[in-house]
Every structure is written in structure tokens, then in C-alpha cells.
Amino acid sequence: MAKADEEVDHEAIRLLRQVLDQWRGPALADCGSALLQEGSAQRLESTRVRALELLAEKLLRAGQGHLISAELAETSQAHPLRESLVRLMMFCLHAWPCC
Structure with a gap:
């Protein structure tokens, strides 16, 4: 079952990225x-912002949250009161590879 979930997430990541x-x-x-x-x-x-949030959630689960950090930072400047967006940005920044 976990394998199927991974495949769905990769397809969702591809489609969300394509749309955005x-x-x-x-x-x-x-x-x-x-x-x-x-x-x-x-x-x-x-x-659009919700699609970005969904993409960030899926990338975080795939261990690739750092790939969307810049986009989240830019969008959170335009929507500073959208807590879910800021929360995801913080998680993605935390997931940034340090080495």
C-alpha cells in the first residue's frame, strides 16, 4: 500500500507543478x-495558493520540501496572514539540506 501512495504522490507532484x-x-x-x-x-x-500548499505538502512527504521554499517565501509575502502557507514555508526551510 505504501508503494501505491508514493506513486500517487509523485503523479500529484508532477501535475501540481505543471499547473502552477x-x-x-x-x-x-x-x-x-x-x-x-x-x-x-x-x-x-x-x-493557486491552495495548489501551492498541496504541492509543498507532497514535496515535504517526499523529502523534497526544499524545492519549493523560495516559492512559498514569495507567496507568503503576498499573503502574510495565511498561516497554513507560513507553516509550510517553515517546514520546507527546516527540511533544507544542510550538507
């Missing part, structure tokens, strides 16, 4: 509709 790599700047920044920006941009950003 498609993100470019603020949500709907070049959209011409202020109504659409106001209604959806915040939800989309929240979804």
Missing part, C-alpha cells in the same frame, strides 16, 4: 472586464 508553472502574474490582469476581475480574481488566486 502555467500561472503568469495576477489572475485576470489582462482581462478587460472589471466585473470579472472583481468577482473571480480573488478566488483564482486563492485556488
Whole structure:
């Protein structure tokens, strides 16, 4: 069973990384509709941050939390009150290989 869980995590890591790599700047920044920006941009950003958190959780379980530390630090500056994000950043920094 543990082997299957590892495979699922590696596939999830790959897919989450692929999705997050498609993100470019603020949500709907070049959209011409202020109504659409106001209604959806915040939800989309929240979804992006949650995907980043999921990726960090999976990388931590795989012993690779250090791979996402910089991204978490940057995102936590934009969302300093999001405790789950800051917590994950701290765990990833702690997991940074020292040798």
C-alpha cells in the first residue's frame, strides 16, 4: 500500500507543478472586464495558493520540501496572514539540506 501512495504522490507532484508553472502574474490582469476581475480574481488566486500548499505538502512527504521554499517565501509575502502557507514555508526551510 505504501508503494501505491508514493506513486500517487509523485503523479500529484508532477501535475501540481505543471499547473502552477502555467500561472503568469495576477489572475485576470489582462482581462478587460472589471466585473470579472472583481468577482473571480480573488478566488483564482486563492485556488493557486491552495495548489501551492498541496504541492509543498507532497514535496515535504517526499523529502523534497526544499524545492519549493523560495516559492512559498514569495507567496507568503503576498499573503502574510495565511498561516497554513507560513507553516509550510517553515517546514520546507527546516527540511533544507544542510550538507
